[in-house]
Amino acid sequence: MEITLQSPLDMHLHLRDGDMMKLVAPLSSDFAGAVVMPNLVPPVTTVAALEAYRGRVLQAMQSCPFTPLMTLFFTPLGEKELEHALSTPGFFGMKLYPAGITTNSEGGISNLAEAERTLKLMEEMGIPLLVHGESHGFVLDRETEFLNTYRQLAMRYPKLRISMEHITTAAAVSLLDEFENLCATVTLQHLLITLDDVAGGLLQPHLFCKPIAKRPEDRDALLQAALDGHPRLMFGSDSAPHPRSKKEACGCAAGVFTAPVALPVLASLFARHGALDKLQAFVSDNARALYGIRATDRTITLRDEPSSLPVPSCYRSYGCEVVPMYAGATLPWSIVR
Amino acid sequence: MEITLQSPLDMHLHLRDGDMMKLVAPLSSDFAGAVVMPNLVPPVTTVAALEAYRGRVLQAMQSCPFTPLMTLFFTPLGEKELEHALSTPGFFGMKLYPAGITTNSEGGISNLAEAERTLKLMEEMGIPLLVHGESHGFVLDRETEFLNTYRQLAMRYPKLRISMEHITTAAAVSLLDEFENLCATVTLQHLLITLDDVAGGLLQPHLFCKPIAKRPEDRDALLQAALDGHPRLMFGSDSAPHPRSKKEACGCAAGVFTAPVALPVLASLFARHGALDKLQAFVSDNARALYGIRATDRTITLRDEPSSLPVPSCYRSYGCEVVPMYAGATLPWSIVR
Numbered sequence A, B: 001m002e003i004t005l006q007s008p009l010d011m012h013l014h015l016r017d018g019d020m021m022k023l024v025a026p027l028s029s030d031f032a033g034a035v036v037m038p039n040l041v042p043p044v045t046t047v048a049a050l051e052a053y054r055g056r057v058l059q060a061m062q063s064c065p066f067t068p069l070m071t072l073f074f075t076p077l078g079e080k081e082l083e084h085a086l087s088t089p090g091f092f093g094m095k096l097y098p099a100g101i102t103t104n105s106e107g108g109i110s111n112l113a114e115a116e117r118t119l120k121l122m123e124e125m126g127i128p129l130l131v132h133g134e135s136h137g138f139v140l141d142r143e144t145e146f147l148n149t150y151r152q153l154a155m156r157y158p159k160l161r162i163s164m165e166h167i168t169t170a171a172a173v174s175l176l177d178e179f180e181n182l183c184a185t186v187t188l189q190h191l192l193i194t195l196d197d198v199a200g201g202l203l204q205p206h207l208f209c210k211p212i213a214k215r216p217e218d219r220d221a222l223l224q225a226a227l228d229g230h231p232r233l234m235f236g237s238d239s240a241p242h243p244r245s246k247k248e249a250c251g252c253a254a255g256v257f258t259a260p261v262a263l264p265v266l267a268s269l270f271a272r273h274g275a276l277d278k279l280q281a282f283v284s285d286n287a288r289a290l291y292g293i294r295a296t297d298r299t300i301t302l303r304d305e306p307s308s309l310p311v312p313s314c315y316r317s318y319g320c321e322v323v324p325m326y327a328g329a330t331l332p333w334s335i336v337r
Helices: A018-028 A047-060 A079-086 A112-125 A142-156 A170-176 A188-192 A195-199 A216-227 A262-272 A276-291 B018-028 B047-060 B079-086 B112-125 B142-156 B170-176 B188-192 B195-199 B216-227 B262-272 B276-291
Strands: A002-006 A009-013 A033-036 A067-073 A091-096 A129-131 A162-164 A182-186 A233-235 A299-303 A315-317 A320-322 A334-336 B002-006 B009-013 B033-036 B067-073 B091-096 B129-131 B162-164 B182-186 B233-235 B299-303 B315-317 B320-322 B334-336
Touching: A002 A262, A002 A276, A009 A233, A009 A276, A018 A047, A018 A315, A018 A320, A033 A047, A047 A067, A047 A079, A079 A112, A091 A112, A112 A142, A129 A142, A142 A162, A142 A170, A162 A170, A170 A182, A170 A216, A182 A216, A188 A216, A188 A262, A195 B195, A216 A233, A216 A262, A216 A276, A233 A276, A262 A276, A262 A299, A262 A334, B002 B262, B002 B276, B009 B233, B009 B276, B018 B047, B018 B315, B018 B320, B033 B047, B047 B067, B047 B079, B079 B112, B091 B112, B112 B142, B129 B142, B142 B162, B142 B170, B162 B170, B170 B182, B170 B216, B182 B216, B188 B216, B188 B262, B216 B233, B216 B262, B216 B276, B233 B276, B262 B276, B262 B299, B262 B334
Parallel strands: A009 A033, A033 A067, A067 A091, A091 A129, A129 A162, A162 A182, A182 A233, B009 B033, B033 B067, B067 B091, B091 B129, B129 B162, B162 B182, B182 B233
Antiparallel strands: A002 A299, A299 A334, A315 A320, B002 B299, B299 B334, B315 B320
């Protein structure tokens, strides 16, 4: 079997900065583009910072034909600032983090009321809102506790394009069908694993991420929606590299590094479930339709043949070392080069 | 405030063997005795192995007046073997593990029918049954899925003393009140932490154990039962040392090492809740009444004064290194030496 994907997109990607970005950015180059998260230190809150970061991303991608879709870390902005953003090449949308909810999100929003005016302007101007939707509650309840906030946002701003980023629960999948203006991304790992894979046997720090993987019925609902080609569900890897020394440690940082394996693993997953014909929608068409993203002429062909080499046990350069998901494994599908 | 505990007991302890035992055994010497788990490699399945292990335990305890209450790893034994065990100094009971459920339990029981004759004999002979009660299901459901097995055991062997080891859920606490022949141990960490403490922020491998810490309402039910002095709930630390290199690693082993901090932390916890008068029952009297264990003349006095030194960030000797719970912290209560 073989599939050629047109203009595949990763709708949620952490490229980091500096040496780590130099290491990881080229490992996303099989995608035609990606939505690049703004939670650097300090976060990307200004158009000037966004332009500078985009420049560094393009440089780190070397000569790959890759479109970074840049996001601003949500802070309350006025009309002029939003217009400036809109007219900036590569600007894609605003990413809203509840304060302190994940890696480098300390400067996030603690009260949605302070965001109201900006959200209204975004709705009028057609700027997408991407949301890390977790409460500060018990780790397993954080996403479901946030669903009411999504409901309120969807009702209050009916024309705002609101993306529930990296959803992990069956309840979030159900919510998608309640409001036309809600869409969602889902990661590779949340289609595959549950909390059992993280903490059911030996503890697996490289599978620890936020939101944490949930119950089997949650994973199954996410996978089914993806395999069904749900038109408002998009692939967003949330690939989130951390130095190996911060993963295999006391106080391990949250994030699974999936960028280099995402496309072959998705192909084998969809093929195994007889849904290979829905993969194009999941990794590109849905996002392009929802956001009006233009396709590039990038294609990638995948085949159900194991690659000759296993996934590296780690990637190492520029003084950085990161461990990918499936480190050391031979994947059943490979990219045709 | 000050409390003097008479003959405190740790009703569930992993002392390991060899160099690790030499390191950790003396760190339990503030207890008058402990129920010593048999999941060595290979497990302690014969009386001869139990006697030899007891000898090594006593040697590792150096000259401390400490009573090891030794357990046999449950395998189907006949009347002669059980009688032999009963007449062996230091023999306490049988520990039943479902096969493969935790560290070194591969040789456990996969079908309770094979245990039936032995259990009947144990009931007749008054030999306690200690059970690691988890199914092979989803990590959060394993204990609740096992509760029906406890019910069946309690009904089928009404005179068998059955201990639900290291319970972690509100449902298990409720089950205690259904059957007089059920009792339970609870660890230090399960009175204190939830899954949030393990995986809600950065991942904390030193708080990762099996059964995994559960929801806040589970922790609260366990704590309340302990503070109430529930007569069939006993302290069992399940203190489970692993080499630091196996905890702060990809594939971290399950177990929290609490032995050196358990008594001062329990004292401050019970005092904070105004239940210091129930601590003697929890750490000694309940176990002595349930099992007919004789008190020794060991006492230990604890006072609500921070010790002059923080908990060591790790314990290191004999080529082993283990990290205790509260490493580096100064505890609000200390042992009066």
